[in-house]
Amino acid sequence: MEWLTKTETITHPSMSEMDLERQAEAIIPTPWGNFRMLAYAASEAEWMPHLALVHEDYKAGQPALVRVHSECITGDLFSSKRCDCGEQLHYAIEMIAREKGILLYLRQEGRGIGIINKLKAYQLQDQGLNTIDANLHLGLEVDARQYGIAVAMLADLGVSQIRLLTNNPEKVSALDLSEVEIIARVPIIISPQKDNASYLKTKQQQMGHLFDLFE
Ligand SMILES: [Zn+2]
Numbered sequence: 178m179e180w181l182t183k184t185e186t187i188t189h190p191s192m193s194e195m196d197l198e199r200q201a202e203a204i205i206p207t208p209w210g211n212f213r214m215l216a217y218a219a220s221e222a223e224w225m226p227h228l229a230l231v232h233e234d235y236k237a238g239q240p241a242l243v244r245v246h247s248e249c250i251t252g253d254l255f256s257s258k259r260c261d262c263g264e265q266l267h268y269a270i271e272m273i274a275r276e277k278g279i280l281l282y283l284r285q286e287g288r289g290i291g292i293i294n295k296l297k298a299y300q301l302q303d304q305g306l307n308t309i310d311a312n313l314h315l316g317l318e319v320d321a322r323q324y325g326i327a328v329a330m331l332a333d334l335g336v337s338q339i340r341l342l343t344n345n346p347e348k349v350s351a352l353d354l355s356e357v358e359i360i361a362r363v364p365i366i367i368s369p370q371k372d373n374a375s376y377l378k379t380k381q382q383q384m385g386h387l388f389d390l391f392e
Contacts, residue, residue: 197329200226204233209274217330228282229330230270235277240338240360242278244269245327245348248286249314251295258372259299260314265365269342272363278340281330283323324351331357344386 196219205214211233218226235241246253246269252262273280286292298312331339340361341349349362369377 197227197326197333199333205230207270207274209270212280215330215334217326217333225284227284227326227330229334230273230280230282231334232274232277232279235279237335240340241336242273242276242342242363243281243331243336243339244273244278244342245281245283245323245352247283247323250286250292258370261367261369261373261377262314264367268365268367272342279331279334279336281327283326285323324348324355328352328355328357346386 197217198219200216200218200221200223202213202215205212212230213233215229215231216226217229244266246262246266249257249260249262251257252260252264253266254263256263269280272278286295331337337356338358338360339352340363341352341359342363342365343349344365346362349359352359367377
């Protein structure tokens with residue numbers, strides 16, 4: 178576990194919400210509808226800006242359906258079955274498109290330790306250290322830093338009331354401490370698969386995530 182402790186001290190330049198500014202934006206047509214994509218970073222030289230996808234019909238000033246999603250390239254892009262990130266992302270995009278809401282996509286793969294360390298962790302897991310993968314993902318989700326970034330982005334977008342798409346009570350209580358008001362928690366319903374059942378079980382039993390695995 179020594180390397181896990183060590184990586185905790187690594188911080189990504191874009192992790193700080195202090196200097197986050199809107200750098201660029203454009204309409205992105207997707208299979209789920211048209212979204213305005215906005216890139217947030219401390220400078221436009223940042224190659225991994227945080228992203229907001231705002232549905233083109235989102236009405237400013239109204240409570241928004243919001244998903245705060247932390248990057249998981251293996252799950253989001255390649256539909257890895259080691260976790261449920263990709264499924265959660267696509268479930269969220271569909272709901273957000275339907276309800277004209279907002280997706281915040283935070284670029285902090287594995288709590289900012291990056292894909293290299295995550296692949297190393299997967300390899301260790303395959304060698305029998307099966308808590309490492311869960312630790313990485315769970316660590317990513319309990320990290321308070323992501324909420325500051327999300328709050329800064331929502332403030333820039335003029336959003337003060339949200340309905341939060343999450344199964345994670347930590348996310349609700351962290352955001353509740355900010356100026357963003359959560360008027361509802363909207364669950365994400367995922368059916369477990371063979372390869373991620375134990376990961377989901379850890380999330381549920383050790384992290385208090387709110388879902389029924391056997392539905
Ligand atoms: Zn994942």
